[in-house]
Amino acid sequence: NAGVTQTPKFQVLKTGQSMTLQCAQDMNHEYMSWYRQDPGMGLRLIHYSVGAGITDQGEVPNGYNVSRSTTEDFPLRLLSAAPSQTSVYFCASSFLLAGGNEQFFGPGTRLTVL
């Protein structure tokens, strides 16, 4: 099992550019999510999905889009990058369990927007 994989590992964008952060998992998890991590602020949920074709917003969804066409993949799209989106992005996945369950995190993508 590769677990949760993310690409790219690093990315530098100019303000206004768009890009897609890739996330894939091979554990057949129903639940997938994207978090951003900023210094002193922990991890904040951007978007999540409970299955193919189902997505919803988290705490900080503005400026990001997601889709879930397969169980395995959950890409995060930045529509028009802004310096405020400079952050480390983590994808996570888990089996759904009422009340909560262990989430498996990818290695992260460090994004810088100039």
Add this chain to the structure above:
Amino acid sequence: GENVEQHPSTLSVQEGDSAVIKCTYSDSASNYFPWYKQELGKGPQLIIDIRSNVGEKKDQRIAVTLNKTAKHFSLHITETQPEDSAVYFCAAPEPAGANNLFFGTGTRLTVIP
């Protein structure tokens, strides 16, 4: 949504001593409380979790205690070792929302050899 507060933000201990990190949460309906360890340049990894039907759970040198009345839970690491140095995050779920987690702001633990 859930509000999770974590203290302290930094903690330094001598090797062999114990470390305690504390978290509080706001939603009394929350029933699952995980702790994650994040090493430099890596994603968080679950080290221990507890559900509200128990007050304490241990796994070797790591333990978590839960006080549902006071809405707080703590991570205890005994006999600390240099490899315990990392950032630790507590979290609590959004009770009505899938498996969504709200994280504390993290504690940077340094174990001094």
